[in-house]
Each structure stands twice: as C-alpha cells, then as structure tokens.
Amino acid sequence: MIVDPFDLRTVLIRACRDAAIDPATCVVWIVDASRPGGATPIAYLQPAGAVRGDTVQVFRAVGAERARAFEGSAHRFAVWRRLPGLPEAALGPMLRHELAHAVRWEESGSAFYEADERLRAAAGSSAYAQLPTEREANAAAAAYARHALTPVELAELASAPELAGLLAAAPPADVVRETLALLGGDVEVVRAHLEPQAHGTVVEVVEPVAVAGPAGRVW
Numbered sequence: 001m002i003v004d005p006f007d008l009r010t011v012l013i014r015a016c017r018d019a020a021i022d023p024a025t026c027v028v029w030i031v032d033a034s035r036p037g038g039a040t041p042i043a044y045l046q047p048a049g050a051v052r053g054d055t056v057q058v059f060r061a062v063g064a065e066r067a068r069a070f071e072g073s074a075h076r077f078a079v080w081r082r083l084p085g086l087p088e089a090a091l092g093p094m095l096r097h098e099l100a101h102a103v104r105w106e107e108s109g110s111a112f113y114e115a116d117e118r119l120r121a122a123a124g125s126s127a128y129a130q131l132p133t134e135r136e137a138n139a140a141a142a143a144y145a146r147h148a149l150t151p152v153e154l155a156e157l158a159s160a161p162e163l164a165g166l167l168a169a170a171p172p173a174d175v176v177r178e179t180l181a182l183l184g185g186d187v188e189v190v191r192a193h194l195e196p197q198a199h200g201t202v203v204e205v206v207e208p209v210a211v212a213g214p215a216g217r218v219w
Helices: 005-019 058-060 064-068 087-121 132-149 153-158 175-183
Strands: 025-035 042-045 075-082 203-205
Touching: 005 025, 005 087, 005 132, 025 058, 042 058, 042 087, 058 064, 058 075, 075 087, 075 175, 087 132, 087 153, 087 175, 132 153, 132 175
Parallel strands: 025 075, 025 203
Antiparallel strands: 042 075
C-alpha cells in the first residue's frame, strides 16, 4: 500500500462518519517513508498526549514539534506512506481502529486514557491485543470492514497475517471497568470534547524527523 493524501482524506471522512467523530477535529500526518520493520503502521495520539522517547516510531518520525502544534485541539494520527505487505483495502479499517481510540477519549477523558497508556506500556506483546481498549478498537474496525468492504477486499484483509485476527474481534462488555480492574485502581472518567478546527480536517505529507530505528538505523 502507498498512502495517497487525497484517498486518505476520503477514507478518513467515511470512517469518521461511522465513528461519529467530527473530521474537522482530526489531523493526519503521512510520514513520507516506508514502514520500518517492527513499527506499527498507523497510530493515534490523544489530544493531551505528547511525543516522547517511548512514543511509537511513526509519531517520533512526525516529531514532537509538529504534534505539539495541535496539542489539546485535535485527534492526531500518523501513518507511514509506504506499507509493504498491506492491501489498499486495509486503510479504512486501520483508520477506524484508531478512531475507536478517539471515541474512547471523548467518552472517558484524558485521565482514563493516560491510565490505559500505562497499562499498554506494562503489557507484553502477547497480551497487547487482549487489552480492553484494543479489543474495542479491533471490534470497531472489524464491524466497519464487514459493511464497508467487498468480499474480495475482506479476503485480502484475511490473507494479511497481521490483519487476519481483526475480523474475528469482539468488544469487551465494559471497557472502563475491565481496564481499571487490570490496573488495580480508579481514575476520573469524564466525557471530553474538541471544537472543530476552523480550517477543517488536516491531512499532510511530512518528511520524517530523524529517529533511531532497529540496530541504530536512522529513519
């Protein structure tokens, strides 16, 4: 897959409609590079979040300064421009997965989201997909894929090893309760809201900020 900004904007608007998220609250950076081995293809940064040394690689490639410009005012997404091994049809469901995290932020607020991030950081790779918010996002993406894609496109998703499990995902009964039970504590859970940006949806292709990759390689 090569992510085209015009196609992405169209797919984003459709996925936002499904998620009931205003696309004018969204910023998407397309990092003009191939996805490095082991890096996540796409990621979400909640409005109160910041890019740090332990942030996923695609957002470190976007850079802290770019992300900071929309801190507190937008749902921020980042995706590699070239995604070897992933079919074109995967873009919509992948965006819908990340939009589910945006929905969770709007429903539960920054304090809950930060607590969930701590849980993610503590989870091993084998347990990551079983976290309540990941199951919620996978289930949203699976439901979106089933009604937005053709049977041929669904088969393409199923044939991609890292996407095969997505179509079978089921949401947890209570995301907040299950997350807090795993954390072993309570946090404030309140609804959050963003005002639409006056300039609308932002989709921008950016050169990657140099970050250290595997074996010291710079991307």
